[in-house]
Amino acid sequence: GAVVSQHPSRVICKSGTSVKIECRSLDFQATTMFWYRQFPKQSLMLMATSNEGSKATYEQGVEKDKFLINHASLTLSTLTVTSAHPEDSSFYICSARDARVGQPQHFGDGTRLSIL
Amino acid sequence: AQTVTQSQPEMSVQEAETVTLSCTYDTSESDYYLFWYKQPPSRQMILVIRQEAYKQQNATENRFSVNFQKAAKSFSLKISDSQLGDAAMYFCAYRTDFGNEKLTFGTGTRLTIIP
Numbered sequence: 158g159a160v161v162s163q164h165p166s167r168v169i170c171k172s173g174t175s176v177k178i179e180c181r182s183l184d185f186q187a188t189t190m191f192w193y194r195q196f197p198k199q200s201l202m203l204m205a206t207s208n209e210g211s212k213a214t215y216e217q218g219v220e221k222d223k224f225l226i227n228h229a230s231l232t233l234s235t236l237t238v239t240s241a242h243p244e245d246s247s248f249y250i251c252s253a254r255d256a257r258v259g260q261p262q263h264f265g266d267g268t269r270l271s272i273l
Numbered sequence: 274a275q276t277v278t279q280s281q282p283e284m285s286v287q288e289a290e291t292v293t294l295s296c297t298y299d300t301s302e303s304d305y306y307l308f309w310y311k312q313p314p315s316r317q318m319i320l321v322i323r324q325e326a327y328k329q330q331n332a333t334e335n336r337f338s339v340n341f342q343k344a345a346k347s348f349s350l351k352i353s354d355s356q357l358g359d360a361a362m363y364f365c366a367y368r369t370d371f372g373n374e375k376l377t378f379g380t381g382t383r384l385t386i387i388p
Binding site for chain 1: 308310315316317318319320323364374375376377378379380381
């Protein structure tokens with residue numbers, strides 16, 4: 158079946174560090190990818206929609222300068238958390254929409270980000 | 274804006290029994306998709322079942338089936354013959370049929386299987 162690879166799975170770093178998370182569709186082309194954030198025991202909240210070759214669309218309340226999204230190819234989107242602080246600690250999950258009609262979104266395994 | 278409501282934060286069921294998880298949603302659209310996702314402790318999001326709003330027939334995937342009531346905007350998940358591996362968080366999700374196809378999730382139901 159369709160696979161989405163998300164890397165890294167776990168990051169622990171100091172406050173002020175910028176962290177890049179990659180989301181790759183391994184066996185299909187993804188014109189659109191989505192980035193979600195999930196706090197403990199809560200639901201997934203959409204942060205932004207990443208479209209190949211164009212600027213990402215951010216949800217209300219999400220700082221686009223804080224969470225930089227790049228979707229440079231049909232199989233790769235990256236989320237960079239710039240100058241991360243402890244309040245940015247969370248679980249980040251990407252999903253990719255198969256460009257073929259009628260296909261569901263496929264999720265990556267998530268990245269647990271811990272800022273010390 | 275669409276909203277998805279799961280009114281049961283936690284549910285439990287005896288192994289081999291049947292359990293139903295509730296989901297209601299609010300939308301003004303006529304064409305859309307509904308999903309149930311499972312998130313085990315590994316936190317991987319696993320698609321359990323999907324339903325197209327234009328289809329009257331309820332979707333079924335092995336032990337999983339839905340009761341889709343479009344007029345009532347209800348989309349419940351029934352798990353038959355519950356197994357220990359079914360223990361997880363279950364999220365109901367809505368997706369529009371047009372536009373950027375983003376998913377709107379409910380708050381989730383934690384399902385515990387009692388051996």
